[in-house]
Amino acid sequence: MEHSWEKIDTYAKEWVTEAGKKIKESFSTELLIQSKSNPNDLVTNMDKEVEQFLIGKIKEVFPTHRILGEEGYGEKVESTEGVIWVIDPIDGTMNFVHQQRNFAISVGIFEEGVGQIGLIYDVVHDEMYHARRGQGAYMNDIHLPKLKPVPIEEAIVGLNATWVTENKRIDPTVLGPLVRRVRGTRSYGSAAVELAYVAAGRLDAYITMRLAPWDFAAGMILVHEVGGTVTSLDGKPLSILENSSVFIGNSMLHEQVQKEYIQNR
Secondary structure (H helix, E strand, O other): OOOOHHHHHHHHHHHHHHHHHHHHHHOOOOOOEEEOOOOOOEEEHHHHHHHHHHHHHHHHHOOOOEEEEOOOOOOOOOOOOOEEEEEEEEEOHHHHHHOOOOOEEEEEEEEOOEEEEEEEEEOOOOEEEEEEOOOOEEEOOEEOOOOOOOOHHHOEEEEOHHHHOOOOOOOOOOOHHHHHHOOEEEOOOOHHHHHHHHHOOOOOEEEEEEEOHHHHHHHHHHHHHOOOEEEOOOOOOOOOOOOEEEEEEOHHHHHHHHHHHHOOO
């Protein structure tokens, strides 16, 4: 099925930019905040409004496209057939609420499960990271170069402290030694921002034990376009149909970490 990806790309950027304006305007008004399944998982009226705004636009212009969205206004997507938009209206809601920064709008557009367009818009810094399959990745008008090889000792890795402290999900001894060996670790509290930073070379890798498709969909497309490696922690491809551990980064570093830390756990 032929689509005008040019047209889809133009509309997507336009809508995401417009959604960003709505978010900025909300800074001066009072936010309504609800808790999701646990008190640390916040959802604001802005998350919902932005998702509904984007879905409304997509449905109007591309009625045959399906939508997978974090706030539940999309559809239940159980297959990768056709064109699917994977949307996170505000990735980094806690940052949005507490800091009014370090959050992003994330939109990944897939056809038959293959990423075609990735957009991550860092609203506050007005940085639009965007990529089309096979056409490279950009930050606004700046072409992002292919990632250069980085050894473990020189790497800055995006990693939340949760994954190296005692908890039910993971044995902290797996990544603890890696953290001691790398040049530094960072945690920005928004997977979309961290994946955009990997694509831009500001971070060399991003590792997390559990992430939903709307958190990684756009970022994986961006990182692919700059020659990075995108897998789950055990080296498998990511699917937009399921939550997964995620290990995305510079290919040399990815291979080294996989071999020295992850395969032997």
